[in-house]
Amino acid sequence: MTVVLVRAILASTLSFLLAFGVAAQDELPRTLFVDVDVFDSESAAVIENANVLVEGNLIARVSIDPIEPNGAVIIDGQGRTLIPGLIDGHNHIMLPTSPLALAYNLHWSYTGALVTREAERMLMRGFTTLRDAGGPSYGIAKAIDEGIVPGPRIFSSGHWIGQTSGHFDFRLYNDTHHRQRTERTAFEREWSFIADGVSEVRAATREVLRLGATQIKISLGGGNSTPYDPLDTTHYSPEEIRAAVEAAEDWNTYVIVHAYTDESVIRALKGGVKSIDHGNMIFEEETIRAIRDAGAILNPQFLIFTPDENMLAAGDPATIEKGAPLRDNVENYVALIKKYDLPIAFGVDLFGAPELMAMQNLEFERRGRWWSGAEVLQQATFNTAKLLEMSGPRNPYQQGPLGVIEAGAYADLILVDGDPVEDINLLVDPEANFLIIMKDGVIYKNTLGG
Incomplete structure (x- = not known):
């Protein structure tokens, strides 16, 4: 075969492929x-x-x-x-049942089946995108993107990162610290990293990013659903916070913080955090102004702190009792946000039971008590999409904007x-x-x- 003939065949093949590509594009x-x-x-x-x-x-x-x-x-x-399509900016798709059940009583494949069911249900509730705020959602996100199962797009925060005695320390009271054991529990391996000190926080952040997280989630204070971390406490030193933020920034992404109180929010902002979730024990105008001036995005939740009888019946009594201060401050919190016309994102934070997760869309009714329909829709679309964009090149969806x-x-x-x-x-x-x-x-x- 002559060189001329080979060139002619290659040219014809290339022309065919280009024509086929144009035709395929026309047939979208x-x-x-x-x-x-x-x-x-x-x-x-x-x-x-x-x-x-x-x-x-x-x-x-x-x-x-x-x-x-x-x-x-x-x-x-x-x-x-x-x-x-709606965006839930504080979702826990990986918690279809209680964290303790996941840690001690369920096989991982059963958990996977529950999560897969919830993914389709959330899509049918109109949520086409989730920002997962903690849990090993790397796998379900990949399965959805590959078309294996239906569900929303997922921006995965992966393993939570928190300090000993913090909100992400899910041990039972008599459980020893992982440093006193040869092995970690399933929950400590697959769901939540306990990290203390700058070097451990930095290493945990890097590990979560290696596993595929699009952003990082750390806790800076007590939580409503965990028993040994009082709500008024402040977690992680400024140096530890900065270690997580710098490690995330090295990967061109950002850190979400779980923070209820004025002190924890101010400490987060000083550490360079741009995504503040909850904030339901903010009492000071100074804190709201600081969020605004830092260009950070506040992502509060209202449904879980204004529960109706059905939610109370499905909830854990100890959790309900512990959350009283969060419920008591709702009206004051809303007034502060509205006084400074602070743009807010949309997140629901329901987890622990299918009956609770099915109430996801009730967040719209709650927000509609204080904001107009247009404002609430903007929160659940455009505003929350701005959170997603902060993940930069870690964002798996680069073809166009969302929301x-x-x-x-x-x-x-x-x-x-x-x-x-x-x-x-x-x-x-x-x-x-x-x-x-x-x-x-x-x-x-x-x-x-x-």
Whole structure:
């Protein structure tokens, strides 16, 4: 075979492959939503009588002018509201039952089955993205991304990192410290790292990043669900906090902190933390101003601290009793946030039982007591997406932004039967009111047919 002939064959092959690639690109699945009111999450406003074209897994065009379908599947919204997929910025998908049960009583494969079930349920509740706030969610995130099981996108914080006697120290009272044993418990290996001192905190942070976390979660104070860490306590020294932040920054990502009190929040901000979760025992205006001035994002929760009878019946009595100070400060906390017009993210923090996790969408009703429907929707989309963006190159989803309906964004969309801007409680009942649920350009629920 001559060189000329080989070159001719290669040129023909290359031309074929390029043509095939163009043809394949032209054949991306297309979906056209017509006559929808689009919620613009950045401005918290509604674009009326709009049309949205989806090509593949991205939004190709948003326009108030007609869009040629060119073979697209057409979904007539008939004036209903199209919102971005919802984002839960403080989720514990890896805790479908109690931490103690996970540590001592359940086989890992059974836990995996429970988590897989919860992933699909959360997607059907309209949550197309989760920021996992602790737990080894690396595997379920990968399985979802590979299409093995349905579920939301997951930004995994991986193992919690906390100090001895802290919120992430889940030992029973008579359990010895891991330094006094030859082996760690399953929970200490797979769920939570106890790390004391700068070197241990730095090493634990690096290990969690090695395992695949997109951001790091540490605890700076007592928690509601653990028995041996009083709520008023402050955990981790400034040097230990800075060790975690620097190790995360070396990987171009960030640290989330569990922090309730003024002292723990101020200490976190001084250490360079940009994501403050909870804050429900903030009493001082100075703390809210410090969060604002640092450019940090506050991610509070309200449902779990305003429980109804069903939640109280499903909860642990000791946890309920311990959480009284958090519940007592809700109105004051909201007033401080609103006084300084502080943008907040959206997170639910329900875990421990399927019955509790099923209440996820009730967070919308709670926030609707103090904020408008447009503000709550913005919190659960645009604002929380800003948290996700802080993971930089650790963000597994680099093709476009999340939490918005605009050209180039991921096609995570929900068609709501009604107007949630006027009635945020429509989002409380996704089974009845979410007619279309699309994630990554794929429709997972369609009650309209066609």
